Amino acid sequence: MxxxxxxxxxxxxxxxxxxxxxxxxxxxxxxxxxxxxxxxxxxxxxxxxxxxxxxxxxxxxxxxxxxxxxxxxxxxxxxxxxxxxxxxxxxxxxxxxxxxxTDAQGLTAALKEDLGLYLEHSRVMLLGAGGAGRVAALQLAEAGVADLFLVNRTQDKAEALAAEIQARYPKVHVMTTYPHREVDLVLNATSLGMKPGDALPMDLGRFPLTDTKAVYDMIYRPAQTPLMACAIESGARAVNGLGxxxxxxxxxxxxxxxxxxxxxxxxxxxxxxxxxx
Ligand SMILES: NC(=O)c1ccc[n+]([C@@H]2O[C@H](COP(=O)([O-])OP(=O)(O)OC[C@H]3O[C@@H](n4cnc5c(N)ncnc54)[C@H](OP(=O)(O)O)[C@@H]3O)[C@@H](O)[C@H]2O)c1
Structure with a gap:
């Protein structure tokens, strides 16, 4: 490019x-x-x-x-x-x-352009607390999300990230659980979905994708991940991480x-x- x-x-x-x-x-x-x-x-x-x-x-x-x-x-x-x-x-x-x-700015520009999403006062579930997950969580907090749900395979990493956000952005309500009601966005920052046969990065039994308006998957290869396919089936908008x-x-x-x-x-x-x- x-x-x-x-x-x-x-x-x-x-x-x-x-x-x-x-x-x-x-x-x-x-x-x-x-x-x-x-x-x-x-x-x-x-x-x-x-x-x-x-x-x-x-x-x-x-x-x-x-x-x-x-x-x-x-x-x-x-x-x-x-x-x-x-x-x-x-x-x-x-x-x-x-x-x-320029990574964090790239994410907010893509959310705005591809989903028309403004993050201020929104409710977001973020999957993943690795390098990309950390930058995404901090950028979401910076952009003024109201409620941030951090879900990660290794719970300790989600807790540590939640503590960092709480210290830097005390106004943001951070939880390390699945949401109990609708959210505006589910953001996947795990690497699950890149390889054929990968499991979904979240448990649909604990949060159905009918309860989110949109899904952003940071993965861009394949163009449509299994998470995106589930989201579309559930009536949510879904885009990949190319933006x-x-x-x-x-x-x-x-x-x-x-x-x-x-x-x-x-x-x-x-x-x-x-x-x-
Ligand atoms: N679109 C873009 O411009 C862009 C930019 C950066 C990254 N990305 C994508 O974002 C993804 C994450 O990148 P990263 O740099 O953050 O990687 P990373 O630091 O290695 O973090 C990987 C994340 O995925 C989780 N994970 C990995 N395997 C898993 C499994 N089998 N089950 C459940 N969770 C699993 C990890 O959970 P644990 O903490 O439990 O290990 C961790 O949260 C990659 O797909 C990357 O391509 C895209």
């Missing part, structure tokens, strides 16, 4: 994927800085490790305690630090890294380029790559 976006924006830039072992992350980041990359993305397990490897952190990275986007800045002759994209003629005196996190992937990428594009992301171009490229059409 990034290469399509660069092309559509007339930028002679290139986005490449590298596999880096966690023990080599520091050297890889140093190499990118020395080669004057404009920026890069990081994925699991590098998002947490990179926090202490950045020269500076944007508030978004500080807030979530994880970095998924890095932008490099150069020292200009007037003594100011500028994004590397702004160095056309002169070479930067020094280059430093700045870490951002979240798109919007975290779009925000990264904007950080690197300083321009609005060509969303439709990026969406089409992503669909082509993931689903082949």
């Amino acid at each position: 990034h290469n399509a976006a660069f092309k559509a924006s007339g930028l002679n830039w290139c986005y490449l994927a590298y596999e880096v072992r966690p023990e080599h992350l520091r050297e890889a980041l140093e190499g990118a800085r020395r080669m004057q990359f404009v920026g890069l993305n990081l994925t699991v397990p590098h998002k947490l490790l990179a926090m202490e490897m950045m020269a500076g952190l944007d508030d978004s990275a500080k807030q979530w305690g994880a970095v998924n986007t890095v932008a490099f800045e150069g020292l200009a002759s007037d003594g100011s630090w500028k994004p590397l994209r702004d160095f056309a003629e002169e070479a930067p005196g020094e280059v430093r890294s700045k870490g951002y996190n 979240m992937l798109l919007h975290q990428g779009a925000r990264a594009f904007e950080i690197w380029t300083g321009r609005p992301a060509p969303l439709e171009v990026m969406k089409a490229a992503l669909r082509e790559e993931v689903y082949g059409h």
Whole structure:
């Protein structure tokens, strides 16, 4: 999606994927800085490790305690630090890294765009308390949900996350049980549904999907998970996580380029790559 976006924006830039072992992350980041990359993305397990490897952190990275986007800045002759994209003629005196996190914004943008959902005062059941579940729970709290039900296979992790949210967002009513009445959204942040034959990430005996208006599944491959199929059968709206992937990428594009992301171009490229059409 990034290469399509660069092309559509007339930028002679290139986005490449590298596999880096966690023990080599520091050297890889140093190499990118020395080669004057404009920026890069990081994925699991590098998002947490990179926090202490950045020269500076944007508030978004500080807030979530994880970095998924890095932008490099150069020292200009007037003594100011500028994004590397702004160095056309002169070479930067020094280059430093700045870490951002675009994941949480990606989720709220996708919920708004794909489901027309505004989270303020809503009731949400979140399935999963891993890396994605934690960021989702904190972002839901930040967005002002009224009631948040955290359900996770390992109850201790749900309890720890609930305690963190309660401390940071005392207004949010957090429970680590299934809801007793209707909710606006069921959000799946577990990895259940990716593999054929996976069980559902929730117990329909304890909460029927007729009691939710919508289901958002962070999984995007397959395009329709068993949870989404159950939701549709129950009359709820259901969408997959492609929009979240798109919007975290779009925000990264904007950080690197300083321009609005060509969303439709990026969406089409992503669909082509993931689903082949
Ligand atoms: N759309 C996007 O842009 C996007 C972005 C990030 C992540 N994701 C997706 O979100 C999902 C979770 O990612 P993550 O990084 O949070 O992974 P993670 O940190 O490994 O967490 C996995 C979560 O799934 C639960 N789980 C795994 N196997 C299970 C099973 N057999 N039964 C019940 N629960 C199970 C885990 O429960 P325990 O705590 O009990 O182990 C945990 O809550 C993945 O499918 C990933 O692809 C999508």
